[in-house]
Amino acid sequence: DTGVSQNPRHKITKRGQNVTFRCDPISEHNRLYWYRQTLGQGPEFLTYFQNEAQLEKSRLLSDRFSAERPKGSFSTLEIQRTEQGDSAMYLCASGRTEEAFFGQGTRLTVV
Amino acid sequence: AQSVTQPDIHITVSEGASLELRCNYSYGATPYLFWYVQSPGQGLQLLLKYFSGDTLVQGIKGFEAEFKRSQSSFNLRKPSVHWSDAAEYFCAVAPPTSYDKVIFGPGTSLSVIP
Numbered sequence: 001d002t003g004v005s006q007n008p009r010h011k012i013t014k015r016g017q018n019v020t021f022r023c024d025p026i027s028e029h030n031r032l033y034w035y036r037q038t039l040g041q042g043p044e045f046l047t048y049f050q051n052e053a054q055l056e057k058s059r060l061l062s063d064r065f066s067a068e069r070p071k072g073s074f075s076t077l078e079i080q081r082t083e084q085g086d087s088a089m090y091l092c093a094s095g096r097t098e099e100a101f102f103g104q105g106t107r108l109t110v111v
Numbered sequence: 112a113q114s115v116t117q118p119d120i121h122i123t124v125s126e127g128a129s130l131e132l133r134c135n136y137s138y139g140a141t142p143y144l145f146w147y148v149q150s151p152g153q154g155l156q157l158l159l160k161y162f163s164g165d166t167l168v169q170g171i172k173g174f175e176a177e178f179k180r181s182q183s184s185f186n187l188r189k190p191s192v193h194w195s196d197a198a199e200y201f202c203a204v205a206p207p208t209s210y211d212k213v214i215f216g217p218g219t220s221l222s223v224i225p
């Protein structure tokens with residue numbers, strides 16, 4: 001499968017713990033996006049990379065959130081000191097042009 | 112601030128019937144416009160997009176959408192719905208200067224009955 005891959009698919013964590021998600025984009029896609037989706041809502045933009053450079057961050061991305069794309073390939077999204085309000089589906093997408101290809105997401109539950 | 116509204120939270124149609132999903136946007140200039148579909152357990156998939164030109168846009172899976180500048184609308188249509196079309200549909204916009212910051216609407220959930 002050469003689509004966007006996200007791991008893990010599901011994560012349950014206790015409040016206050018740190019979690020890290022990984023996204024492997026489609027090969028040769030220079031753009032990579034992170035979105036957050038809560039139940040009954042559309043995805044909300046979090047951040048965007050072009051190659052290894054993080055070009056834009058949403059104000060939704062608090063100081064507890066950090067994203068990296070160290071070699072312009074895979075990306076990680078880390079949430080420190082998780083809160084119950086962080087429970088959501090975290091979506092990754094990649095693209096070369098205006099079309100973004102989405103992964104199946106990582107569902108985070110904070111208990 | 113730019114925004115996207117999808118007035119219908121949930122729609123139910125009979126298989127074989129026609130479908131129209133509504134989308135309205137608020138933006139100073141004509142934005143880039145998209146429709147995505149999200150099936151259970153699947154990632155979001157782009158159905159079609161409008162950047163400029165012909166206001167009637169054809170997409171995949173037999174879908175089309177019409178851009179109406181005067182109404183700030185970009186409604187999605189399909190002449191005959193199949194049971195496999197049951198999914199969540201999202202309208203989205205992006206600034207005309209950058210398609211990298213896409214704003215999604217709240218979505219319309221489509222159910223198809225036999």
